[in-house]
Amino acid sequence: MDLYFKCGKVGSAETIFKLIPKKEAVSWNVMISGYVTAGKFFEAYGIFSDMREAHVEADAITFTSVLAACSQLAALEKGKDVHKLIIERKLEDGEVVMGALLDMYAKCGAVDEAFGIFRILPERDLVSWTSMITAYGSHGRVHEALKLFADMLQSNVKPDRVTFLAILSACSHAGLVDEGCYYFNEMINVYGIIPRVEHYSCLIDLIGRAGRLNEAYEILQRNPAITDDVGLLSTLFSACRLHRNLDLGFRIARTLIEKNPDDSSTYITLSHMYASVQKWDEMRTVRSQMKKLGLKKNPGCSWTEINQKIYPFFSEDNSRLHLESVNKCILYLTSHMEDESIPFMHFDIEAQIYS
């Protein structure tokens, strides 16, 4: 089953799972973690519910996997339920489960709860330190992130490339340019970590957001390995839009369109850039060019948790969830599942939606 999941054959794994007459915890666990690796988080939670209904006792691995699903769905209430179960099962001394719990709270926006878990961890390893730093950094609490990083070094835990990613992204969110550059250099010179594209991504964003666009561009030019990276160019392009640098912006847009002619986002950003400097003719040209090529904006889709249930909605919903949108989203979800299975959620629209 695990092998099928790893090959992306979710349907085959499901078939085998159904054939197992007496399912033990391991079989359920493989399904839950398999769904998570396949990005099918609704299903992961669904099969966890089935497991509970089947009265199979969940273990640390079950909880760890289902917490990953809760994190991805930002389903805080469901995550809290899992927390209760972990306490009931007296699994609070497990390093990995607690790490997953900490991450779940952080991803669901409950940063202080995440720190509550971090504080009581029996042992703090590289992963838990990094999770907590990421949690603070991604919620704009940079100084707490940097303080924690200092504490981590004090405790003699050596940061790795993920830790630095957390630090760099924290600095970039807060506009701490000098600090960010300092850590970038420390990473290389003190910790011997060779920066990857993702590190450069933070660095380019950091420097670009600060308006030092040419400096950011030079970094790309100086490193042949990353000069043409579409992701990095897009990051810099956004910074050009932010600072209304038409020259560099247009140059980068041209490269991006050459490399990725089907991607509508370049056109959209370009048109926004022209609009921000009142160049309406240029804006219209970009829009009509986009239309001519048949490029459309990707529809936005998200979901929210109301009264223990998860509701999807589309970007055109401004004030509240509409019946049609929910229906559309069910269609969207089902059409995006190769196996045509129906999402586990029950859409109790009449009773819940306007509550």
Add this chain to the structure above:
DNA sequence: GTAGGGTTAG
């Protein structure tokens, strides 16, 4: 057999 941390942009 199955388990926790990952950037940027639209």
